[in-house]
Amino acid sequence: MMDLLVKALLDGDQAQAIIEVRKLREAGVQRRQIITGGVEAAMTQLDAKCTVEQFNLLEIMLCGRAATGVMKVLYPLGALPPQTKAAVVIGTLEGDVHDLGKNIFKMVLTAKGYRVVDCGKDCSLERLIDAVEQEAPVAAGISGLITTIIPQVLQMKDKMAERGLGHIKVIAGGAALKQATAESLKVDFIAQSAFDGLHYLDQIVGVRHE
């Protein structure tokens, strides 16, 4: 029954995915079930398909958009937010405009049941840490495509510790950062791809992979 939704999502067909969701709801399927059996299942299949060599950006963007559309239908503004695994704060730091990678990470996380707080691109460290303080996430994710933002990354953990947020994990990704090691950037994890980042988060929130 869920197969048609999964197929529509994998096809990146947002309109069809929404039709399938409406049918499922009319048939009395719970929202939570639609998310785990439909949206998350589609993401898991996409994840399995995407290796570092085989990575079709547009395919992921379309699937991510369809999934985001489905979530909006299930939980329109004002409705109770879905029971999320955890919150994650993400952003691209000041001076960096590359935001495609960050946005993909956001879609992947959203479709996998995380609540994502997006601080956007060209975001100052202060603003990012303010959001971390407010949202109590399991992790903060930094996307960095240009090397000039590395000095900001190096300060992130220390500045968080100063504000009593040292227990929150910091993960990083994007072309400039993924060439470095976690130790050299003073972060907890470097993700080679959006899915790599997802796996790390799943691990720290204790999600089991079947």
Place this chain on the structure above:
Amino acid sequence: MNSLERIKAALNFKQPDRVPVIAQVFGHAAILAGVALGDYARNGELLARCQLQALQFYGYDAVFALMDANVETEATGSILTYRTDQYPVVKSYVLADGTDLNTLLLPNPWQAGRMPELLKAVRILRQEVGDSVLVVGCVLGPMTLATQLLGIEAALYLAIDEPEQFAHLLGFATKIAVRFGVAQIEAGAHLPMVFEPSASPDVIPAPFYREFVLPSLNQVFTAFKQAGSAANWLHTAGPVTPILHLYPQARVDLANIDFCVDPLDAMQALPQTCLNGNIKPLAYIEAAPEEIAAESSRLLKLFANRGGFILSSGYEIPPESKPENIAAMVTAARQEK
């Protein structure tokens, strides 16, 4: 041979006195001169002065009148944020709020935004170096400009959802590129480099490139040739191997290859096109001069029999690079017989 003659020889697969070397020094010229990047990007005269100083310091074969990737979008109505020590960034894209493309005016290069400052830089550079050194201008390629007018995600979704609308946007971007590039040639540029990172296979698949990007690039380069450009230089970052064989269809004479491209693959894909590259940009910050020298010699040897090569970085040399690393690359080219 002077620098320009040397580059022309390489472009035509003739024997230059030595392999030309083009360091892609853009904002680094400001840092070298102790000038703030934010000022460099806004003042054509200052930019030209910094470029000339860097030329004198390093002794490579080309100078660049290049500010950043936001000149055209700003001139069309996008709002930028300027900072002292960084390139400016787009704060709001002109088409992001649903503004109708048909209401946008084609920017006049002699009036709009920083375009006149860039033309001023071109004029000064050409006056100073004449025909001894290559004077390179810069325009954004149609795909990159489309993503800079609308935002990259929205532009990609538009291409999929409403291909005709996207083609319309690309057409508008093509007109801007032609007009701005031709003005640069008129102001004295030997050629305007076409900067097209958003068409990278990192972003779009090859069939998309063939269908949308190639015809627009062809229009741009045809217009540049007619206006007297010395050569058509295409600059696309990332793993471009799957699209290189298409470049001749866009009339490309000089193809930039990034560090992640295997030069042997590029030679095979483009047997008759001059190539420039491909030292890793990050290495200019992290590596030691000996490593840059070794990598330069490796490339020079690799291309020794074929010719049609300009020693260069794979992409922009990061502003914060170590001068001794750039110097090591230039020395390698100068010493190789």
